[in-house]
Amino acid sequence: MRRFLLAVAAPVLAIVFSLALVSVILVISGHPPFGVFRDMVNYGFQPRSQVLTLNLATTYYLSALAVAIGFRMNLFNIGVDGQYRLAAMIAAAFAGSVVLPAPFGQIVTIAIAMVVGAMWAGIAGLLKVTRGVSEVISTIMLNFIATGVVAYLLTPGRLAVSVQGSNNIGTKPIPASGQVPGISLLPGTTQQVYGLILLAVVMGVGYWFLLGRTRFGFDLRATGRSEPAAVASGVNVKRMVLVSMLLSGAVAGLVGIPQLLGASYTYSLDFPAGLGFTGIAIALLGRNNPIGIAFGALLWAFLDTSRQILDLGGVSKEIVTIMQGVIVLAVVIAYELVRRYGLAQQQREVGRRLAAEESAAAAAGVAA
Amino acid sequence: MVANHDIDLVVRRGTVHAIVGENGAGKSTLMNTLYGMHKPDEGEVLIDGEPVVMHSPSDAIARGVGMVHQHFMLANNLTVLENVILGQEPTSGWRIDFDAARAQIDEIGQRYGLDVDPDELLEDLGVGDRQRVEILKVLYRGAKTLILDEPTSVLVPQEVDDLFDALRELKQQGLTVIFISHKLDEVLSVADTITVIRAGTTVATVDPAEVTARQLAELMVGSELPSPETRESTVTDVPVLTVEHLSLAGPGERLLLDDISFTIHQGEVLGIAGVEGNGQVELVETIMGMRTASDGRVLFDDTDVTHWSTRRRREEGMGYIPEDRTRHGLLLEAPLWENRMLGHQTTPPNAKGALIDRRGARADTERIVREYDVRTPGIEVLASSLSGGNQQKLIVGREMSGDPKVLVAAHPTRGVDVGAQAAIWDLLKDARAKGLGVLLISADLDELIGLSDSLRVLLRGRLVASADPATVTPEQLGSAMTGVGGEAA
Numbered sequence: 001m002r003r004f005l006l007a008v009a010a011p012v013l014a015i016v017f018s019l020a021l022v023s024v025i026l027v028i029s030g031h032p033p034f035g036v037f038r039d040m041v042n043y044g045f046q047p048r049s050q051v052l053t054l055n056l057a058t059t060y061y062l063s064a065l066a067v068a069i070g071f072r073m074n075l076f077n078i079g080v081d082g083q084y085r086l087a088a089m090i091a092a093a094f095a096g097s098v099v100l101p102a103p104f105g106q107i108v109t110i111a112i113a114m115v116v117g118a119m120w121a122g123i124a125g126l127l128k129v130t131r132g133v134s135e136v137i138s139t140i141m142l143n144f145i146a147t148g149v150v151a152y153l154l155t156p157g158r159l160a161v162s163v164q165g166s167n168n169i170g171t172k173p174i175p176a177s178g179q180v181p182g183i184s185l186l187p188g189t190t191q192q193v194y195g196l197i198l199l200a201v202v203m204g205v206g207y208w209f210l211l212g213r214t215r216f217g218f219d220l221r222a223t224g225r226s227e228p229a230a231v232a233s234g235v236n237v238k239r240m241v242l243v244s245m246l247l248s249g250a251v252a253g254l255v256g257i258p259q260l261l262g263a264s265y266t267y268s269l270d271f272p273a274g275l276g277f278t279g280i281a282i283a284l285l286g287r288n289n290p291i292g293i294a295f296g297a298l299l300w301a302f303l304d305t306s307r308q309i310l311d312l313g314g315v316s317k318e319i320v321t322i323m324q325g326v327i328v329l330a331v332v333i334a335y336e337l338v339r340r341y342g343l344a345q346q347q348r349e350v351g352r353r354l355a356a357e358e359s360a361a362a363a364a365g366v367a368a
Numbered sequence: 369m370v371a372n373h374d375i376d377l378v379v380r381r382g383t384v385h386a387i388v389g390e391n392g393a394g395k396s397t398l399m400n401t402l403y404g405m406h407k408p409d410e411g412e413v414l415i416d417g418e419p420v421v422m423h424s425p426s427d428a429i430a431r432g433v434g435m436v437h438q439h440f441m442l443a444n445n446l447t448v449l450e451n452v453i454l455g456q457e458p459t460s461g462w463r464i465d466f467d468a469a470r471a472q473i474d475e476i477g478q479r480y481g482l483d484v485d486p487d488e489l490l491e492d493l494g495v496g497d498r499q500r501v502e503i504l505k506v507l508y509r510g511a512k513t514l515i516l517d518e519p520t521s522v523l524v525p526q527e528v529d530d531l532f533d534a535l536r537e538l539k540q541q542g543l544t545v546i547f548i549s550h551k552l553d554e555v556l557s558v559a560d561t562i563t564v565i566r567a568g569t570t571v572a573t574v575d576p577a578e579v580t581a582r583q584l585a586e587l588m589v590g591s592e593l594p595s596p597e598t599r600e601s602t603v604t605d606v607p608v609l610t611v612e613h614l615s616l617a618g619p620g621e622r623l624l625l626d627d628i629s630f631t632i633h634q635g636e637v638l639g640i641a642g643v644e645g646n647g648q649v650e651l652v653e654t655i656m657g658m659r660t661a662s663d664g665r666v667l668f669d670d671t672d673v674t675h676w677s678t679r680r681r682r683e684e685g686m687g688y689i690p691e692d693r694t695r696h697g698l699l700l701e702a703p704l705w706e707n708r709m710l711g712h713q714t715t716p717p718n719a720k721g722a723l724i725d726r727r728g729a730r731a732d733t734e735r736i737v738r739e740y741d742v743r744t745p746g747i748e749v750l751a752s753s754l755s756g757g758n759q760q761k762l763i764v765g766r767e768m769s770g771d772p773k774v775l776v777a778a779h780p781t782r783g784v785d786v787g788a789q790a791a792i793w794d795l796l797k798d799a800r801a802k803g804l805g806v807l808l809i810s811a812d813l814d815e816l817i818g819l820s821d822s823l824r825v826l827l828r829g830r831l832v833a834s835a836d837p838a839t840v841t842p843e844q845l846g847s848a849m850t851g852v853g854g855e856a857a
Binding site for chain 2: 231357
């Protein structure tokens with residue numbers, strides 16, 4: 001119970017702190033903070049907004065999971081962004097041009113996205129294990145290269161066609177048989193939740209199982225906690241680096257898929273970008289824990305959805321960006337403080353319990 | 369923190385005051401309190417009769433209390449002079465006044481008989497000289513009271529004598545030395561007063577002239593002094609671990625390991641003596657497959673395992689007690705039962721196929737805690753919450769589970785209290801009697817001589833001498849370790 005409270009204390013503190021800071025900014029800029037927050041909450045909890053929040057959270061969740069796999073072994077996969085954009089684009093081009101009977105089309109599309117994401121991340125993994133290149137540097141570079149590759153392939157005559165009624169270009173639209181239908185989850189709106197929200201749930205469960213219950217996951221966590229100890233225990237760290245980069249990339253490949261197969265049906269120039277960086281923030285917020293990340297993703301998505309109302313009241317939407325930034329910074333500090341507090345607390349506790357046993361034993365000795 | 373309660377300690381000026389106690393008895397906590405790293409919950413510290421409150425080591429230094437840590441805190445790529453003045457550089461204008469610093473260091477060195485060349489690079493110095501630099505550093509900061517935490521644990525006997533001469537000199541000059549140790553013979557030879565600590569409390573303060581080592585040990589643990597002595601030989605002629613012409617290339621010209629050959633038989637303990645840094649770590653890590661030999665072979669039970677992975681070696685029955693338990697032996701921020709799995713995460717009771725067996729691992733951790741007397745309130749606590757000795761008992765228990773055929777043990781009882789040390793020695797002896805082959809690396813020469821069936825001396829990556837543990841003395845072994853004595857016994 002105390003462990004749970006300690007775990008929840010940090011994010012709650014961070015959110016409270018950022019609300020306070022944002023309130024100050026709002027007051028300075030002449031807006032009543034409570035009014036603004038009330039508007040956001042009212043808008044954010046409308047059925048339509050809730051569906052949008054869920055859809056956004058699905059994407060964020062997958063992105064944060066991809067980042068978290070790396071984090072758990074002290075790998076910083078900043079390249080989720082490039083990995084998912086490249087993966088989504090190639091998967092979209094495939095699904096738009098090859099028609100397979102459902103559900104095979106969808107399965108193959110998802111598999112292609114995972115493979116492309118894994119391969120793109122695998123480049124960084126290979127560079128790290130063979131040449132010692134920091135994955136931080138190489139994944140940032142690969143993001144830029146991915147942007148270039150996507151731009152190159154997404155031109156008419158290669159993988160792109162022009163989108164009807166606009167000057168946008170995108171991959172060939174995916175036919176109905178290749179799409180994943182939405183779910184009418186909430187009454188009061190025609191907006192549907194992505195069918196692939198289930199994929200996110202499955203990935204979350206898979207992540208929990210892989211890390212917590214398998215030998216592979218134990219090796220991965222051991223490597224993240226202490227590389228020398230992992231080496232001494234027989235972990236082949238190079239192989240772990242490569243495999244976890246591949247896994248992280250495979251999950252990253254899924255980030256754009258719910259949107260692709262559930263809403264846009266094409267990878268066009270306006271396909272959402274930057275989700276990989278949001279994933280880093282959410283993985284930090286959720287502390288690489290599958291449930292924590294789910295809450296983080298929902299919070300982030302809620303803020304992103306409800307900020308849309310702010311313009312109407314003349315409040316700058318960027319106030320939410322400030323809030324998100326402060327949350328991440330504060331949560332990192334708060335986790336470290338809570339971690340140290342917890343460690344010291346436990347050492348004290350162990351000392352006290354042992355001393356109590358000792359004196360009990362001594363008393364028994366005297367009695368005997 | 370109840371690591372210490374009711375400590376009464378009176379240290380007179382101009383004396384060497386030894387503090388002895390089991391590990392986990394609270395010696396380090398006490399010293400950290402005196403050095404300002406912990407604040408006492410109750411009671412007070414008086415210096416020259418004046419109560420003082422110290423919030424940090426710099427407060428302690430300001431009051432003339434300096435500490436020489438067990439592990440040297442020196443920068444290898446700087447000279448002695450630079451190391452000494454680091455953080456407290458004398459300046460003239462905006463530049464460091466090296467001449468003033470040199471004069472001051474020479475003066476201190478001459479006054480206390482601490483002879484070190486200030487311009488030597490630290491990486492070129494031996495362990496004994498490094499320790500003198502540490503002491504110089506503390507004196508340079510104006511310390512009148514020196515706390516030395518287990519200063520002899522890294523020294524060979526000859527260097528220990530040098531250190532003790534230096535301590536006597538400091539004492540002559542009116543400085544006070546607080547000397548922490550668990551080596552009772554040394555304490556008896558150098559201390560003017562000895563205070564014994566048990567379970568965080570001072571149990572006695574005695575005059576070294578009036579006690580024997582055995583009596584001291586009894587004060588420390590309340591039981592008899594354990595001995596590493598093994599009784600009869602259990603050595604068979606079945607080899608379990610053979611090393612043939614093993615070499616390991618280093619970053620430079622010199623080989624880290626140079627043509628090492630030996631055979632360990634079933635029931636045999638082979639001890640490797642050597643000053644730290646002469647290739648022990650490399651030897652152990654090469655045998656465990658963590659480093660790749662540049663030449664030579666390692667045979668395990670007649671099978672060439674030179675190219676096996678660490679995991680395969682461990683799965684096939686090579687146990688490993690690493691030298692640095694917090695770095696290589698444990699996941700400090702993982703619970704005990706996960707630490708029990710570490711290194712054995714692929715075999716029962718920790719694994720079922722590709723899955724880990726949490727229930728099995730937990731149950732077996734309970735068993736280790738019970739059988740090896742790991743003092744802990746439970747198996748869910750993090751490894752970092754245990755004292756060093758209890759961490760070590762967990763590691764020994766873990767490595768002895770699953771009946772290894774070979775145990776590579778680097779400093780198996782380092783930092784372990786006398787009771788646990790005896791228990792670990794007994795375990796090794798029992799396992800040896802059942803046919804375990806042990807490669808033992810230790811800085812504790814008594815342990816090495818007492819446990820081993822045969823002894824080799826490692827110097828600069830070569831096995832330079834062998835010795836018969838039945839006849840060799842620690843002094844002879846010490847000479848061979850520093851390369852001055854040639855063949856030992």
